Amino acid sequence: MITLEFVVDKDFILQHILKSYSDHLPFLRLKRKVWEMNKQLYRVLSQNLEPLVIDGGLARGLPRATADLKESLSSIYKTNDFKKVFHETERYASTIEEQWNRNYIDSVRHLGDITKLDILEIDRKIRIFISHPCLPRGRSYAEENAIAWSHPDEWKNYAVVYLWHEIMHHVTANTRSAPHLMHSLIELSCDNELRIRLNGGGKYFEEDGIPLGHKYLVDLNKKILPDWKKYLRDPNENIYQFEKRMRRKWRGEKLLKPRSRLVEWAEWH
């Protein structure tokens, strides 16, 4: 069974705010406060430390960042600006958790029908690190059994659909599949088919006129779509077998336009 633990963590929220480019006023005030308190600390904490926070927190991960890291963090966490942002994140986390629980049974059934996998047989406990809803984030840390998540709910069941997207990255992480092809199948399964089934209607590749998904996967998704529609009607082929068949079918063809390795790495989630 897939169990999610929703984590509202002070280090995670602070770090996410400090490294962001958001001009949300409470974030700017918090940044200024940390800058005025200790410029060295600000410089360190405004880097991308997300994997380190997930792996045990700032004080453990940065023992020599500044002489008084623990004290500095605890005085930041006592400020009204941080408390306000933290409470907003707690409220957001509880709406997401409620949305997840409310849709759990239906989404397991739908995703089982879409992937032809027994979703309930998959045994995983995943920590969902929640950030402030003003800071969009979605990234999988399969090796840590963790997901970083926050996003305004742009349409009905937004968080459930994209949490399943991230969970599918975990589920498929150690399979012998082609990463871009599997990512495309995750988008077809979750962002599109699961969203439409859960919400009782909708179109592929857009919601309320807004295009969905990673731009670099759009062409690949469309290329696979006719086979994908047939696959959905065939109870005897599961998503892994379909991926293998598509890999064979398109062998020799470049499924994606070549891009720099850095862009690929940065966009991967």
Ligand SMILES: [Zn+2]
């Ligand atoms: Zn993804």
